Amino acid sequence: MALTGVLRPGFVQVRVLDMQAAIDHYTKRIGLHEVMTGEDGRVYLKSGDEFDHHSVILRKADHAGSDLMSFKVASEADLDSFEKRIVAYGYPVDHVPAGEQPGIGRRIGFTTASGHRFELYAHAEFSEPKPLIHNPDVWSVEPHGMGARRFDHALFYGPNVDENLDFFEKVLDFRCAERLDTPDGLLAIWLSCGMKAHDVAFVKHPEPSKTHHVSFELESWADVGHAADIITCYDISRDVGPTRHGITRGQTIYFFDPSGNRNEVFAGGYTYYPDSPTRTWDHTEIGKAIFYYERQLNEAFLSVVT
Amino acid sequence: MPAPYKITVENAGEATCYENERVLVALERAQGFGRLKNLPRKLPVGCRRGGCGVCRARVLSGNYRTDPMSRAHVSEADEAVGLVLSCAIYALGDLSLRLEAPQPHKQTPNIT
Numbered sequence: 001m002a003l004t005g006v007l008r009p010g011f012v013q014v015r016v017l018d019m020q021a022a023i024d025h026y027t028k029r030i031g032l033h034e035v036m037t038g039e040d041g042r043v044y045l046k047s048g049d050e051f052d053h054h055s056v057i058l059r060k061a062d063h064a065g066s067d068l069m070s071f072k073v074a075s076e077a078d079l080d081s082f083e084k085r086i087v088a089y090g091y092p093v094d095h096v097p098a099g100e101q102p103g104i105g106r107r108i109g110f111t112t113a114s115g116h117r118f119e120l121y122a123h124a125e126f127s128e129p130k131p132l133i134h135n136p137d138v139w140s141v142e143p144h145g146m147g148a149r150r151f152d153h154a155l156f157y158g159p160n161v162d163e164n165l166d167f168f169e170k171v172l173d174f175r176c177a178e179r180l181d182t183p184d185g186l187l188a189i190w191l192s193c194g195m196k197a198h199d200v201a202f203v204k205h206p207e208p209s210k211t212h213h214v215s216f217e218l219e220s221w222a223d224v225g226h227a228a229d230i231i232t233c234y235d236i237s238r239d240v241g242p243t244r245h246g247i248t249r250g251q252t253i254y255f256f257d258p259s260g261n262r263n264e265v266f267a268g269g270y271t272y273y274p275d276s277p278t279r280t281w282d283h284t285e286i287g288k289a290i291f292y293y294e295r296q297l298n299e300a301f302l303s304v305v306t
Numbered sequence: 307m308p309a310p311y312k313i314t315v316e317n318a319g320e321a322t323c324y325e326n327e328r329v330l331v332a333l334e335r336a337q338g339f340g341r342l343k344n345l346p347r348k349l350p351v352g353c354r355r356g357g358c359g360v361c362r363a364r365v366l367s368g369n370y371r372t373d374p375m376s377r378a379h380v381s382e383a384d385e386a387v388g389l390v391l392s393c394a395i396y397a398l399g400d401l402s403l404r405l406e407a408p409q410p411h412k413q414t415p416n417i418t
Contacts, residue, residue, distance in 0.1 A: 256353040306376070
């Protein structure tokens with residue numbers, strides 16, 4: 001088996017100011033399904049094209065942003081092995097018991113030099129709806145809204161991006177698919193744990209623990225256009241797009257949830273193989289790197305985070 | 307007083323704001339029509355949903371209602387003295403506003 005260790009992004013816990021408005025946005029508009037509400041009020045969501053129990057958790061809070069992102073690893077033994085490696089690197093590791101989130105096994109947690117909490121887990125129960133597996137039709141429940149197929153990745157903002165790169169490569173066995181350098185040093189990295197162009201990304205920013213966007217994958221460029229129609233029709237706050245990223249080549253639109261957290265829906269992007277060289281960008285083409293058609297950053301890209 | 311309402315931005319100009327319209331959205335439209343000529347910098351527009359904090363403003367006079375605003379950017383004490391996120395307030399009459407200076411970490415870094 002080619003994929004070992006960290007398999008893929010698992011879930012992201014998003015802070016929301018108005019729970020019902022958030023549920024409506026992520027289910028009716030982005031197209032996720034509500035799995036359940038936990039005893040502490042957190043709401044668990046998934047795409048109908050994901051097997052595991054949930055991929056998005058909404059937590060009511062008095063400020064926006066995200067609490068954590070998790071990755072699923074291949075086995076329980078991987079959890080023990082990653083814990084040793086993370087501790088050896090010098091980061092404390094804490095333990096979250098199975099069931100703290102319904103349907104999810106034990107997790108280990110740690111905080112990166114950028115101030116972000118990440119967790120690893122090996123076990124997740126399935127929940128409905130999920131893809132069919134015997135003589136499968138293309139879906140078990142007809143897609144709705146933007147038709148998000150999965151929680152795909154997140155982009156975080158914080159300091160010490162160089163150390164994050166070193167940590168994710170050396171300790172979690174990620175590879176750097178693309179990087180953006182400026183005369184002031186490394187500005188941003190796009191990291192892959194599998195064969196996608198990115199599973200998590202970081203941009204250098206003075207404030208730690210910030211979230212730029214949480215991203216969902218769509219089937220096609222036409223679906224990105226349909227998402228844009230939904231964004232205007234339901235007066236969702238649009239940031240930029242539809243456009244394409246030079247980095248990853250994803251076809252994209254950025255918008256905001258009702259609490260001001262940036263979302264992305266995107267399609268496409270290249271396949272990243274473990275032997276692919278890192279693609280590099282410099283400050284002279286930063287506009288094209290981020291927004292390939294506009295060829296310039298909008299003011300919000302570097303300054304608007306939660 | 308029936309809508310539309312007049313939003314006066316201190317030292318910058320005026321905007322027209324309709325019923326149930328976010329004040330920031332009214333300012334964006336006014337800027338598009340060239341009615342906020344004297345803004346010291348481009349109108350700060352971020353998430354438009356009360357989360358990111360870039361559109362902080364101080365209401366100098368007038369009545370308004372609010373949506374939830376991130377407490378990371380507007381504390382209860384701020385809110386009590388009229389500090390708001392202009393995207394998360396709705397005019398209930400004519401308003402007078404002062405745009406707040408951006409917080410240092412919200413300024414776009416110079417990358418060129």
